[in-house]
Amino acid sequence: MTSTLERATALPPLQLGGLTVDPAVVLAPMAGITNPAFRTLCREFGAGLYVCEMITTRALVERNAKTLQMVQAAPGEADAFSVQLYGVDPATVGRAVEMLVDEQVAGTRPAHIDLNFGCPVPKVTRKGGGSALPWRRVLFRDIVRAAVGAARDVPVTVKTRIGIDAEHVTYLDAGRIAQDEGAAAITLHGRTADQLYSGTADWAPIARLVETVDIPVLGNGDLWEADDALRMVAETGCAGVVVGRGCLGRPWLFGDLAAAFAGSARRTLPSFREVAAIMHRHATLLAADQGEVHGCTDFRKHVAWYLKGFSVGSDVRRALAMVSGLDELAELLDGVPDQPYPEAVLGAPRGRTSPPRPVALPEGWLADRDDPRPPAGAEMLVGGG
Incomplete structure (x- = not known):
């Protein structure tokens, strides 16, 4: 298959502190999917950064057996083991990062840590976690600050959404705060929390965030083919892409992405x-x-x-x-x-889809953006989100 963007210039490597990601492609954490086996399989097709399933900081700090097993690095990941953490309490997040960096509970020191502020699942947002949390900007700041401080030389990034809904947009504040607190990059999914995975991702906010912050911005949302990634980079100026549902049943997509970002038109159509x-x-x-x-x-x-x-x-x-x-x-x-290969399915959505619905939030959550208190009961004891 020949890409319509085959003349696109190569994308430079992504620099996250001392970690070089080349090509600038990241596998998005997906619960029950991005386990060591799937990460290994994707890595066999192309280079990049392959993030483990979301790990909850409370479960990690309490040394939950399932969580400790989930956070183990796969063979061959020593130089680029990547962990995504979910947490709502700065002290707990800081302690979890210390365990990963200093105690090496994953069996190796992580090369990268990502903080999840993008999960739109009701069981998370109704307690103020995930994509609901950036609305509380002081709490958001304190969590990022705690993680960056505990990580020392390990780069910490942030993943978020546009906001809770169209009336409660958070991504620009989140980008500025993350930058000020020392985050190495920020990933933006082009949907609000109330959209879940419905409709079409809006990439315009990604472009606006690129214009707003100096740290690298990674784009996420509706990257079904390598040429979608090229188009996202061209339209938004983002420094790299984060791929989730597009690689389900298609781990060779990472080979296509590596080729595309190297300026090649080669695409894989396996029999x-x-x-x-x-x-x-x-x-x-x-x-x-x-x-x-x-x-x-x-x-x-x-x-x-x-x-x-x-x-x-x-x-x-x-x-x-x-x-x-x-x-x-x-x-x-x-x-x-x-x-x-059935070319008719190229570019078609994969994985979960859902109609938009109002975001479940704790009572009074929207009243005070500067309330620094962690949401009550939002900590989860089991990793994977």
């Missing part, structure tokens, strides 16, 4: 046989981490994403969605005739 090999590799990596039965069970959620657009019988699809062993998976995939 079904090639996709089947990638599926088996993914399941094998999960099995190595979790055991064969649990790994294959975890893999089931990925099947529909990998098969999107391919001609696969309904009986085979159902069987693949219930697979419990690697040999069984291989046998089912071998029974599907080879076929070209």
Whole structure:
């Protein structure tokens, strides 16, 4: 496939403190998705920065067994292990960062720490966390300050959304505060919290944030193909991109992104046989981490994403969605005739979609933007968000 933007100039590497990210591509944390197996698979296709699932700071500080397992670095990640933290209390966030940096509870010292202020899930926002928190700008400042201070030479970045809704916009204040407190970069998802994952992301605020702050701005939202990333950079001036749902069932997208940002028009259109090999590799990596039965069970959620657009019988699809062993998976995939990649699905949304809805917030949350108190009961004890 030839890109319409094949003449685009190469994007320079992203510099986060002492960490160089080349190409300037980041895998967005996704709960239940960006585990060590998926990060390894994506890294095999292209370079960049691959962030683990969101880790809750309270669970980390209390040494929750599941969280300590989730935060372990995968083999080969030592030089670029990246962790995203969710927290609402500055002291807890600071302590969690200390554990990662000084105690190396992940098995290695992280090369990068990201702070999540973008989660729009109601169970998070109704307690003042995630994308609701930047509205409380003093609390937001104190959390970023605590993280940066505890991280020392490890770069800390911030991820957020445009705001709670169109009447409660927070991203410009968040960008200025993050910059003032020493954040190395800020990522902006081009939706408000009430939009969840509906409609089309608005990239104009990304461009405005680029004009407002001096630290690098990363763009996020509706990056389904490598050429979308080129277009986002061209339209907004962002220093790099953060890719989430676009890589579901398509880990080779990172190879396309690396090529695009190097100025190449090369794009990957794998045949079904090639996709089947990638599926088996993914399941094998999960099995190595979790055991064969649990790994294959975890893999089931990925099947529909990998098969999107391919001609696969309904009986085979159902069987693949219930697979419990690697040999069984291989046998089912071998029974599907080879076929070209379905170009009709290129650029189509993947993963979760949801209609917009009002954001659940704590009572009185919008009354005082300068209230520094952490929201009561917003800490979560289990990582993954």
